[in-house]
Amino acid sequence: MKKIFHFYSLTPEWLHKLAEQIETNVIEDKIINFPKKIGFGSLYFSQITSSISIVFMDVILNTPLEICREPSENELYIFHYDLSEHVNLIKINNENYEIGSFDKLDLAIIDNQIASSFKPNVHERTFALRILVDKSLLNDFITQYSVKLHENKAYEQSNSSFYHYGHIDSNSTLLLKSLKSKPINDLSFDSFVKGISLKLLGNFFSKFYDAEHKTDIVTHTEDEAIHKTEKYLLDNLSGPFPSLTFLAAMAGMSESKYKTLFKKCMNITPNYFFITEKMKYAQKLLRSGNYNSLTDMLYEFNYSKLSYFSLQYYKHFNRKPSEDFVKNIK
Incomplete structure (x- = not known):
């Protein structure tokens, strides 16, 4: 796997070090086009204000690549949004985190003084936006976030530097x-991506501060109960949805409380979480090459009608199951 190293700043000087390592040039201090031997696509940089810049990546790699960001003295927080149609990996403090649009987690916020790396999937379209924000704009947010961590020890980080790993709103x-x-290369792209980025930040902080006024905090015991049922669902994806009554009893709660807390913790309802994970699992089975036909896979997966399965699959991936099916050729 090829490794490239770079740092971040609010101004474009860092782009040239990155471009040099992938043997290409920076166009107008904004654009890096990936060479064909690495992949197809571009990286786009723009400064919105003196305190906010953005890095946009839209690329399909044809060779494994690890993009390593080195810590620097620049006082920044990095908001990494990932809407790839697969799971990529971010490494923070030597720990890998899955991130992507079909995973429940698609936002990472990283202190620029913590080293991190990004490993996009090969032969898949990687689509990510990073918003670089001067720390001086976020003092109040970081203070309040730290208070929330101390109130809930289950989420307290092991080191003193800040990072957050979670989900975005619809x-x-x-x-x-x-x-x-x-x-x-559209003439309006620069203005468009800047406007989108500011709206994303606005959505995040609006959601964060709205939550500050809520008193229904999830306790550590409730959190453990919810994640116990999450594990059960993930361990039983080949079967039918077990019902809210069953899951609520497992968590020791009423159905209404269970459904509310599950959505609060997972940002999704139990049933839709189960269907989403089931479809992700189905995609792995379809691509495994272990089945002679779609019907063989469906029986193992507890579906009796191909038409219903195909409809659910298309809703999640915008693709037909047949497009991902790899037939067993042995």
């Missing part, structure tokens, strides 16, 4: 999707 997902159809 409105932000739609904003990011709108970028997918906008080519970077």
Whole structure:
């Protein structure tokens, strides 16, 4: 796996070090086009204000690549939004985190003084936006976030530097999707991506501060109960959804409380979480090459009608199951 190293700053000087390592040039202090031997696509940089800049990546790699960001003295926080149609890996403090649009977690916020790396999947379209924000703009947010960590020890980080790993709201997902159809060589792209980025930040902080006024904090015991049922669902994806009554009893709660707390913890309802994970698992089975036909896979997966499965699959991936099916040739 090829490794490239870079640092971040709010101004474009860092781009040239990155371009040099992948043997290409920077166009107008904004654009790096990936050479064909690495992949197809571009990286786009723009400064919104003196305190906020953005890095946009839309690329399909044809060789494994690890993009290593080195810590620097620049006082920044990095908001990494990922809406790839697969799971990529971010490494923070030597720990790998899955991130992507079909995973429940698609946002990482990283202190620029913590080293991190990004490993995009090969032969898949990687679509990510990073917003670089001067720390001086976020003092109040970081103070309040630290207080919340101390109130809930289950989420307290092991070191003193700040990072956050979580999910985005549906409105932000739609904003990011709108970028997918906008080519970077469009004359309006720069203004468009800047506007999207500011709206994303606005959505994040609006959601964060709204939560500050809520008193229904999830306790550590409740959190453990919810994640116990999450594990059960993930361990039983080949079967039918077990019902809210069953899951609520496992968590020791009423159905209404269980459903509310599950959505609060996972940002998704139990049933939709199960279907989403089931479809992700189905995609792995389809691509495994272990089945002679779609019907063989469906029986093992507890579906009796191909038409119903195909509809669910298309809703999640915008693809037909047959497009991902790899037939057993042995």
